[in-house]
Amino acid sequence: MRTDDKLPRPEGRPADLTWPRMTRVRRWLLGSTLAVYAATVIGVLTTSWLVRLDWQVMLFRPYKQWPEFHTFLDYFVVLGQRGPTAVAVAAWLGWCSWRRRTLRPLLVLGTSLLLLNVTVGAAKLGMGRLGPHYATTVGSNEMWADGDIFPSGHTANAVVTWGVLAYLATTPQARRIASVIAAIFALGVGMTTVYLGTHWVSDVLLGWAAGLLVLLALPWLEPVMARAEHPLLALWHRLRAAVRPATGAPSPAVPALPVTAPQRPVTALATPRTARDEEVPAGPARETVAVGGRTVSARSPEGRPHHPSRPHTSRSERTPVTPTGSRRPPHADRAARAAAPVGPGRTVGG
Numbered sequence: 001m002r003t004d005d006k007l008p009r010p011e012g013r014p015a016d017l018t019w020p021r022m023t024r025v026r027r028w029l030l031g032s033t034l035a036v037y038a039a040t041v042i043g044v045l046t047t048s049w050l051v052r053l054d055w056q057v058m059l060f061r062p063y064k065q066w067p068e069f070h071t072f073l074d075y076f077v078v079l080g081q082r083g084p085t086a087v088a089v090a091a092w093l094g095w096c097s098w099r100r101r102t103l104r105p106l107l108v109l110g111t112s113l114l115l116l117n118v119t120v121g122a123a124k125l126g127m128g129r130l131g132p133h134y135a136t137t138v139g140s141n142e143m144w145a146d147g148d149i150f151p152s153g154h155t156a157n158a159v160v161t162w163g164v165l166a167y168l169a170t171t172p173q174a175r176r177i178a179s180v181i182a183a184i185f186a187l188g189v190g191m192t193t194v195y196l197g198t199h200w201v202s203d204v205l206l207g208w209a210a211g212l213l214v215l216l217a218l219p220w221l222e223p224v225m226a227r228a229e230h231p232l233l234a235l236w237h238r239l240r241a242a243v244r245p246a247t248g249a250p251s252p253a254v255p256a257l258p259v260t261a262p263q264r265p266v267t268a269l270a271t272p273r274t275a276r277d278e279e280v281p282a283g284p285a286r287e288t289v290a291v292g293g294r295t296v297s298a299r300s301p302e303g304r305p306h307h308p309s310r311p312h313t314s315r316s317e318r319t320p321v322t323p324t325g326s327r328r329p330p331h332a333d334r335a336a337r338a339a340a341p342v343g344p345g346r347t348v349g350g
Contacts, residue, residue: 159211
């Protein structure tokens with residue numbers, strides 16, 4: 001019974017994208033690769049014909065036989081260096097993950113590199129073989145000498161890093177093309193290390209086998225990566241929401257300030273009512289306040305002043321606003337001038 005059928009498919013993953021299964025061919029390849037890995041280790045440990053081949057190629061010194069290729073191969077071997085290749089492939093797979101809305105490409109790359117570093121690193125440190133440039137005894141296998149050359153890390157990394165692209169291909173044609181390119185890079189990087197004298201031939205053989213074992217073991221790790229994808233996506237969405245809040249969130253309400261009409265000073269003299277004032281309909285209830293000993297009306301809720309009603313008087317009964325008598329101020333040195341008599345031929349001037 002397949003366990004991956006019960007796992008929910010992440011949103012946005014193409015429906016035609018299927019995980020590689022551990023088929024009969026893959027099982028046969030896995031067993032054959034394990035046999036080559038074990039035979040290479042045993043051949044080096046027993047100082048067999050494989051060690052003699054290592055010394056013959058090393059003493060031949062290919063970099064001196066064909067020096068015209070040295071500059072080009074110095075740059076080509078970078079295709080097997082872990083740092084630059086991991087960054088380049090991770091950038092491509094990161095774009096694929098964003099386009100497909102799934103973390104599977106990045107999880108496959110991370111899992112394969114982690115498995116590669118653990119297995120190859122443990123073998124390097126465990127067997128401690130010295131490289132050709134540091135060999136001490138001709139014909140010796142140079143094992144258990146605090147080295148870190150067996151198997152070849154450049155070769156195994158080239159197999160895994162470029163092989164992941166073929167493993168993640170979504171169509172059979174793309175998988176075939178990517179497999180051919182990955183095989184060319186892996187073979188080329190391995191032979192380049194032998195040309196430069198940095199690895200034995202047996203180191204390269206074990207590196208090819210170690211990288212291929214990692215690729216063949218990936219289908220067995222797919223359920224683990226699928227279970228890890230969902231919590232990682234949920235964590236990513238929570239972090240994204242915390243860093244960049246939603247743009248459609250309502251802005252906080254700002255309390256409105258009360259708007260008051262400009263206050264006009266209340267005069268002591270009451271202005272007479274006109275016909276226009278009588279046409280204004282009665283408003284809400286008015287309140288009266290005392291100002292300067294007089295009672296005046298307060299302002300209405302609309303901000304307009306209202307005066308209290310008073311009785312109307314006729315024009316003849318109103319108090320004149322112009323004072324009577326002379327407008328000149330009294331003066332002590334000025335005598336009052338008598339009115340001139342009106343005689344004949346004289347008119348009264350105003």
